[in-house]
Amino acid sequence: MIRKAAREDALKISRVRVQGWQSTYKGLIDQKFLDGMSEKRLAEKWEKDFDDERACTWVAEIDNEIIGFAIAGESRESDFPHHPYEIMAIYLLKPHQNQGIGQMLVSKIIEQLALTGDGGIYVWAFDENPYCAFYQKLGGTPMSHQVLEIEGKGYNETAYGWESLRDIRL
Numbered sequence: 502m503i504r505k506a507a508r509e510d511a512l513k514i515s516r517v518r519v520q521g522w523q524s525t526y527k528g529l530i531d532q533k534f535l536d537g538m539s540e541k542r543l544a545e546k547w548e549k550d551f552d553d554e555r556a557c558t559w560v561a562e563i564d565n566e567i568i569g570f571a572i573a574g575e576s577r578e579s580d581f582p583h584h585p586y587e588i589m590a591i592y593l594l595k596p597h598q599n600q601g602i603g604q605m606l607v608s609k610i611i612e613q614l615a616l617t618g619d620g621g622i623y624v625w626a627f628d629e630n631p632y633c634a635f636y637q638k639l640g641g642t643p644m645s646h647q648v649l650e651i652e653g654k655g656y657n658e659t660a661y662g663w664e665s666l667r668d669i670r671l
Contacts, residue, residue, distance in 0.1 A: 503605050506558035506570065508551050513567040514560065515543035521592030529629040534652050556589065559609045561602045569593035571606035573614060576623070580645065584621030584662055586614050591624070603635060604671050611666050622669070623662035625649075636661040640670040 506514065519538045526535060550556065556574030560567045571591040576584055588610065593602055614622070623644060626633050641661030648655040663669050 502562045503559055503602075503609050504562065505609075506551075506560045508548060510558075510560055510567060511544035511548045511551070512540060514547060514558065514570045515540040517567055517570055517592050517594055518543055518590065520594060524595050525592075525630065525632065526627070529627065530656065531652060531654055557610070557613050559606050559613075561593065561597070561606055563597070568597045569602055569606060571603075571610055573610040573622075578623075578660075581621070581623060581660070581662070583664070584623045584644075585618075586620060586622035586666070588622065588624035604639070607639065607669060608671050611669055611671075615666050619666050621662055621664050622666055623660045625658045625660050628657040628659055633659070633661070638670070639663075640668055 519540050522530070522538060523535050547558075551558075553574075556572055558570060558572045561569035569592060572589040573586060574589065576587045577589075578584070578587070588607070591603060591606060611622075624636060624641065625647075626636060627649075641663055643659045644662040645660040647658050647660075649658050650656075
C-alpha cells in the first residue's frame, strides 16, 4: 500500500533511510559515517520539516510496516530554473527492491506535484550509486554534476532530470 506519510511515521521512515544508506553505500561512503547515522536524529529532523508544505512524503507499507518512502517538493536549487521540483529522497528496504514499488512511489509524487502545475523535476544521486539505473529507466538524463562533501570527504553526484513531470516513464 502506498499512502501519504503521517507525523507518527518519522522513526519508521528514518529506519528505512538509515538501512538504505548502510546497504546501498557500503564501501562507497565512509563506514564511520554510515555507522554513526542516527534514526532518532533523522526522525527529529523529518518531524521538524513535516509541516513544510513545499515538500511531501509518501510511504510504502506491507503488513503495517514501512518498507520504503519518497520525499519530493519544490526545488532547493537556484541553478535549475526550468526544474521547479526535486525528488529529495527515495529508499526501499533491500528485500522489497525491483518489485515496482519505487515506481509506485514516484507515481504518487508526480500525481501530487502535478496539482501545482507542470515543470521539470530532478534528483541528485551519487555517481557510485548502483540505483542510478532506476532514474535512467524512468527517462532521467544527466543534467549537472557536483561534489557533495560528507565529513571532509568529497563524493561525486549527478543530477538526473526530466523536462516535465509528464516525461517520467512509469
